[in-house]
Amino acid sequence: MSEETKSFEPTIIGFTCNWCSYRAADMAGTARMKYAPNVRLIRLMCSGRLDPTFVFKAFANGADGVLVSGCHPGDCHYINQNYKMLRRFHLMKRVLAQMGIEPERIKLLWASAAEGAIFAEEVNKFVEQVRALGPLNWHPGNGAASTVHTPMSAEEVPA
Amino acid sequence: MSKPKFAMYWAASCGGCEIAVLNIHEKILDVDANFEVVFWPVAMDAKYKDVEAMEDGSILLTLFNGGIRNDENEHIAKLLRKKSQILVAFGSCACEGCIPGLANFSPIQQVVDTAFSTVSTDNPENVRPQPSYDMPEGTIHIPTLYPVLRTLDQVVDVDYYMPGCPPESHQIAAVIDLVIQVLQGKAQLPPKGSVIGAGGSTVCDECKRKRNEKTIKEFGRIQLMHADPELCLLEQGIPCNGPATRSGCNARCPSAGAQCIGCYGPAEGVVDYGARLVSAFASVIDSNDPAEIDRILDGLVDPAGQFYRFNLAGSLLRAAKPAWKSGD
Numbered sequence: 001m002s003e004e005t006k007s008f009e010p011t012i013i014g015f016t017c018n019w020c021s022y023r024a025a026d027m028a029g030t031a032r033m034k035y036a037p038n039v040r041l042i043r044l045m046c047s048g049r050l051d052p053t054f055v056f057k058a059f060a061n062g063a064d065g066v067l068v069s070g071c072h073p074g075d076c077h078y079i080n081q082n083y084k085m086l087r088r089f090h091l092m093k094r095v096l097a098q099m100g101i102e103p104e105r106i107k108l109l110w111a112s113a114a115e116g117a118i119f120a121e122e123v124n125k126f127v128e129q130v131r132a133l134g135p136l137n138w139h140p141g142n143g144a145a146s147t148v149h150t151p152m153s154a155e156e157v158p159a
Numbered sequence: 160m161s162k163p164k165f166a167m168y169w170a171a172s173c174g175g176c177e178i179a180v181l182n183i184h185e186k187i188l189d190v191d192a193n194f195e196v197v198f199w200p201v202a203m204d205a206k207y208k209d210v211e212a213m214e215d216g217s218i219l220l221t222l223f224n225g226g227i228r229n230d231e232n233e234h235i236a237k238l239l240r241k242k243s244q245i246l247v248a249f250g251s252c253a254c255e256g257c258i259p260g261l262a263n264f265s266p267i268q269q270v271v272d273t274a275f276s277t278v279s280t281d282n283p284e285n286v287r288p289q290p291s292y293d294m295p296e297g298t299i300h301i302p303t304l305y306p307v308l309r310t311l312d313q314v315v316d317v318d319y320y321m322p323g324c325p326p327e328s329h330q331i332a333a334v335i336d337l338v339i340q341v342l343q344g345k346a347q348l349p350p351k352g353s354v355i356g357a358g359g360s361t362v363c364d365e366c367k368r369k370r371n372e373k374t375i376k377e378f379g380r381i382q383l384m385h386a387d388p389e390l391c392l393l394e395q396g397i398p399c400n401g402p403a404t405r406s407g408c409n410a411r412c413p414s415a416g417a418q419c420i421g422c423y424g425p426a427e428g429v430v431d432y433g434a435r436l437v438s439a440f441a442s443v444i445d446s447n448d449p450a451e452i453d454r455i456l457d458g459l460v461d462p463a464g465q466f467y468r469f470n471l472a473g474s475l476l477r478a479a480k481p482a483w484k485s486g487d
């Protein structure tokens with residue numbers, strides 16, 4: 001890791017489910033377990049509520065990584081919505097890769113309400129993974145980038 | 160009293176929008192009867208300096224088609240914004256980037272190389288366009304390409320959006336009727352920012368095909384299958400963009416046996432067209448097993464191309480990283 005990447009603090013948006021991973025995070029907090037402060041948690045009622053738009057918007061607006069977490073397969077409070085999220089996650093990852101966003105910038109984590117320690121550990125791992133990739137700093141078409149004069153690759157040939 | 164002024168312009172586009180306007184048949188005479196056409200490069204001779212000399216706000220209605228690919232497009236977009244009271248992003252390119260916007264997947268150097276050195280291109284000396292070139296008579300210029308294509312509203316303020324690739328002629332005729340009625344004081348313009356000349360729901364909503372519960376074990380390509388002519392295409396595993404696409408075309412493609420490719424852009428309330436399709440396509444997959452899900456998804460050979468065929472420049476991410484990085 002370069003010096004620059006070491007000092008880089010990634011911004012990570014974490015989508016958590018009200019019934020499991022949000023409580024796992026809460027439990028990690030009340031048990032005073034320490035984990036990286038880089039994750040900004042957003043509570044959803046269910047991981048199945050995760051519209052891929054949220055993830056695209058997070059990246060477009062400056063997130064370096066996105067964490068999506070929900071109940072273990074079979075444990076969904078709403079029967080099977082976490083499977084819907086699973087399917088979306090797989091497809092979303094393919095689309096993001098085609099957009100040039102490294103698959104390591106997005107993580108899926110199953111964590112029950114009792115798994116505060118696992119949640120904290122996985123968040124730490126993910127933060128290091130994103131830190132190693134460096135900033136994403138998404139800025140297509142904004143300001144200066146859109147008005148530069150395009151360098152042409154080939155040499156000028158006399159007419 | 161002199162007639163209100165009308166303009167139409169093409170930026171990065173194919174010219175299909177212009178054809179669609181002419182395709183309104185005798186309605187075009189209404190345009191002529193009610194408007195003075197002051198600038199319309201495809202139909203009449205006019206120079207940019209004529210537009211520059213016009214008073215600000217002196218054109219009542221400008222239909223602007225095409226995306227913003229180079230500095231000439233941007234200059235004319237800003238000029239027409241200044242000179243027009245009502246600026247309409249006309250057609251998919253101006254609204255959301257459309258096919259020219261697909262170049263936002265690739266670095267600009269690669270886009271140029273593809274255009275000038277493909278096998279079918281006769282360019283033995285490997286010449287590339289130069290933005291300026293010194294001749295004995297002086298320096299000559301051509302427009303400079305930007306690293307990414309932008310939509311009209313990413314460059315100037317837009318009053319109305321009229322989607323479609325191209326907009327359907329009956330929709331164009333209806334919009335022209337409306338504007339004429341407004342001029343005669345018989346109708347009011349919709350609120351600024353509205354989508355005009357299109358429906359408020361989805362292509363699925365207008366589609367006549369039969370629907371059951373959609374569960375898919377495999378995605379297929381329509382040209383390699385014998386699709387049932389009555390049944391919903393997505394239900395048969397054919398990637399159909401109907402669920403996310405705005406209505407207004409009477410579900411033309413699904414009615415003709417082809418999948419909707421999304422030319423009418425995002426349906427009402429859809430923030431990111433591709434993200435909506437990720438949801439729609441993922442929900443029909445009939446599996447809870449990660450490995451099987453991946454196998455089924457392998458059937459979608461180019462998901463980003465499928466989901467952003469018309470909408471890449473107008474999407475939340477706007478361009479793939481290699482494209483916008485190429486301008487850094």
Ligand code: SF4
Binds near residue numbers: 362370391399
């Ligand atoms: S998915 Fe396509 S074929 Fe099916 S109802 Fe919608 S528009 Fe029609």
